[in-house]
Amino acid sequence: MRSLANYGFLTRRPPTLAIVLVCGSLLAFRLFPFADTALESPPSIPVLTTTHTPERFLLNGPPTRRLKDNLRADLKYITTWHGNGFTNDIMSYINLLYLAKATQRVAIMDSFFPAPQHVGKTFAAAAVTPTNLPFKDVFDLPRFTELSGVQVVQWADVKNASSDEAELDSLGCWNLDQANVNNKGPHVKKTPEQLKIDISYSIAPYWVKQYPEQPGNEHVRLSQLVALSFPRTYRKSIQSQKPVKSSILQLEVTPDDHLMCFDYLFTTCENSAHDIWMDYSSTWRQIGQYLHFHPKIERLAQEYLRKILDVAVGEDIPPYIAVHVRHGDFEDWCNGLSREDCFAPLSTYRHRVQQLQARLLEEKGVSVEHVVMTSDEVSEEWWAEVASYGWARPDHTTTKDEHGPWYTVLIDNAIQGLGHGVVGTKFSTVSSIAAKRVESWNNGLSYMVKWGIVGADNMVMEDDE
Numbered sequence: 017m018r019s020l021a022n023y024g025f026l027t028r029r030p031p032t033l034a035i036v037l038v039c040g041s042l043l044a045f046r047l048f049p050f051a052d053t054a055l056e057s058p059p060s061i062p063v064l065t066t067t068h069t070p071e072r073f074l075l076n077g078p079p080t081r082r083l084k085d086n087l088r089a090d091l092k093y094i095t096t097w098h099g100n101g102f103t104n105d106i107m108s109y110i111n112l113l114y115l116a117k118a119t120q121r122v123a124i125m126d127s128f129f130p131a132p133q134h135v136g137k138t139f140a141a142a143a144v145t146p147t148n149l150p151f152k153d154v155f156d157l158p159r160f161t162e163l164s165g166v167q168v169v170q171w172a173d174v175k176n177a178s179s180d181e182a183e184l185d186s187l188g189c190w191n192l193d194q195a196n197v198n199n200k201g202p203h204v205k206k207t208p209e210q211l212k213i214d215i216s217y218s219i220a221p222y223w224v225k226q227y228p229e230q231p232g233n234e235h236v237r238l239s240q241l242v243a244l245s246f247p248r249t250y251r252k253s254i255q256s257q258k259p260v261k262s263s264i265l266q267l268e269v270t271p272d273d274h275l276m277c278f279d280y281l282f283t284t285c286e287n288s289a290h291d292i293w294m295d296y297s298s299t300w301r302q303i304g305q306y307l308h309f310h311p312k313i314e315r316l317a318q319e320y321l322r323k324i325l326d327v328a329v330g331e332d333i334p335p336y337i338a339v340h341v342r343h344g345d346f347e348d349w350c351n352g353l354s355r356e357d358c359f360a361p362l363s364t365y366r367h368r369v370q371q372l373q374a375r376l377l378e379e380k381g382v383s384v385e386h387v388v389m390t391s392d393e394v395s396e397e398w399w400a401e402v403a404s405y406g407w408a409r410p411d412h413t414t415t416k417d418e419h420g421p422w423y424t425v426l427i428d429n430a431i432q433g434l435g436h437g438v439v440g441t442k443f444s445t446v447s448s449i450a451a452k453r454v455e456s457w458n459n460g461l462s463y464m465v466k467w468g469i470v471g472a473d474n475m476v477m478e479d480d481e
Contacts, residue, residue, distance in 0.1 A: 067162060071173040074122050079176035083185045083213065086174050087274060094245070094276040095124040095171075097205050102128055102425060103445040104282050107292060109151065110307070111281040113166050114238060114299045119245040121276065122167045124174060125151035126207050128422075135421035146421040148207065154426065155307045163306035177211045184212050188259055188269035189277035190244070191217035192284070195225050196234040203280035216262040216269035217279060220244070221253050226285060236284045238299070245276050293448050304449075305456035309430045316419065317430035324408040325386055335376075336386035337369055337437040338454070339407070341465075342444040344392040349468065360467045362401050365439055368463045368473075372437045375461055382436055390428040438462040 072078075080086040087093055096112045098105050105128055116123035127148035135146045150170055151157075157168050176182055191202040194217075202217040222228050224244065226235035243249045250273055259268040271277065285291050292299050309317070321333050343359055350358035369387055376382045387407040393399070402409060410431060412424045429446070432438060433453030440447020442464040451462030466472040 071169045074167055074169050075173060079173060081176060081179060081181045082183050083175045083187070083211075083275075092119070092121045092245075092274060092276070093124050094119060094121040096126065096278045096281045097203070097207055098126050098129045099203060099205065099280045099282050101131070101445070103429075103449055105129075106307075106449065107290075107445065108280060108282040110292065110299050110304045111238065111284045112278075113164070113168070113303045115241055115245070115276075115281075116168075117164065117166045117302060118238075118242045119276070121245070122169060124275070125168055125170050127151060127171070128154070129206055130421070135416075135425075148210070149422050152310075154310055154313070156310050159308055160306050164303060166303070171207070171211055175211060182212050184214055184264065186214050186216065186262060186265060186267050186269050187275065187277060188271040189215050189217055189279060190220045190271050191260075191279050192220050192224070192236050192281070193234075193279055194219045195222070195236060197231040199234075205280075214262045214264040214267070215277070216259045216267055218254070218257045218259045218271050221257055226289070234283045235289050238284050238286055241278070241284065247273075293452065300452055300456075304452060308457075309426075309433070313423075313426050313430050314434070316423065317427050317434060320410045320427055321388070321431060321434075324388065324410060334386055335382050335384045335436040336388050336408075337372055337376075337384055337439060338432040338435040338450060339365055339369060339387060339389045339391075340432055340438065340440045340444065340447045340450060341365065341389070341391040341393060342441040342446060346441070346444075346467075353469070357470050358468060360441075360465045360473050362398070362405070364465055364473050366405055368439045368465055372439055372461055372463055376437055379461070380436070380459060384436055388431055388435070390432055433457065436460040440464050442466045 074088070074091065075086045076088055077086065094112065094116050096108060099108055105126075109125060112125075113123050115121070127150050129148055130146035150172065151168075152170055161167060171177075175185075187208075189202075193199045193203040194201065202215075208215055220236070220241075221244070224236050224240040225233055226237055227233045244253060250271075254270050257271075259270055261268055283289075286296075286298060288294070291297055292304065297304075308314070318333060321327070321336075322329065325334065325336070327333055341362075343355070347355060347358070373384050376384050387405070389402050389407045389409050399409065410428060412427075415424050415427065429450070432446070432450035434457070435454055436458050437460050438447065438451045438454050440451060440462065444464075447464060451464070454460035454462060466475060
């Protein structure tokens, strides 16, 4: 046992402690010069109920031709826009919902924008062009609000942008992308244009960054964005950060306080980059784990599982391990290596599945015989090897025709997250979020297969447990 001599600061006199406190205050001021103090109360925001509130009570009424006409004066709102990739957008929206909870604001959710990796490379030639996927069609929002206490509306609830009478709105938003000096502009995407919103961006203050002293660091601390939403810090920040002219009306509009808006929240974090994957993650514990799939998606996933695992209706679906192998665009990271040398062979995934089966039995008391493979791989020879292992595969032959272009990825996502274990692909956010779901929903286990060079999965990495 350590002697109290090792904790000498406990016996030092108050003046020394005072110096420590003063130094700490100066350091805090250097990192966050406009911090709110206890001398100023936060804004008066009505406490939202923890039960799901119908959209009509969170807005002034039905969708309007101008967005501000539908925002209640006694509530505050927060929003962000879609980015790049379905799962990356889910991560961004989780961060938005976390900020909504921390700032007592109503979250206005953007949709998911169709891209080839989500709806198929031939979607442009399809008979029915894929449209944006509403957030409420992916997740069970009444259940989410009951569990998290966060109130949510969709942009379609706020503004009727498809109406001929819809007006072009001006909105001031915070630009987080250019907090990284290497970026030449905000993260601009399609939905503001679709919603007839003309945005004037202001670069966020330097102190919102994860490391303010690193101009090229792209990550932003969520706690600093919370502070930015409160009056004292907001007022000082809009004095120092000047807006840039909007792209259509050429207006310079200060970031809105009633409707707080960010260009993109994918690169926000608590402590370290993308720490949503860490066990301490508040964004996952308070938000992500409560985003259960929409009942329709869960029902379809269960139907597909019953079919491929030969389980009758009414019988319980047995425990299974979901395997997710990401190839596709990851080939761009192979630095000239062949696919065979860059990507881990299927035998590596089989080895990790066997290890996970043993761990689930030993640590959780769960015997798992079934394995379900999901992948973007197109090689029939590769899939034949999967079948030779006795592993199942969702049959998506008619999925798009029967349910729409988004449902292949939606059903696969649900299958990945509803199992008792996940063996995924390192650096794939699809694999990583499946692992978080399995751990939260089924007390399951996961493993991420490493790749990039021959034998990569045998190497020890810093984040290996």
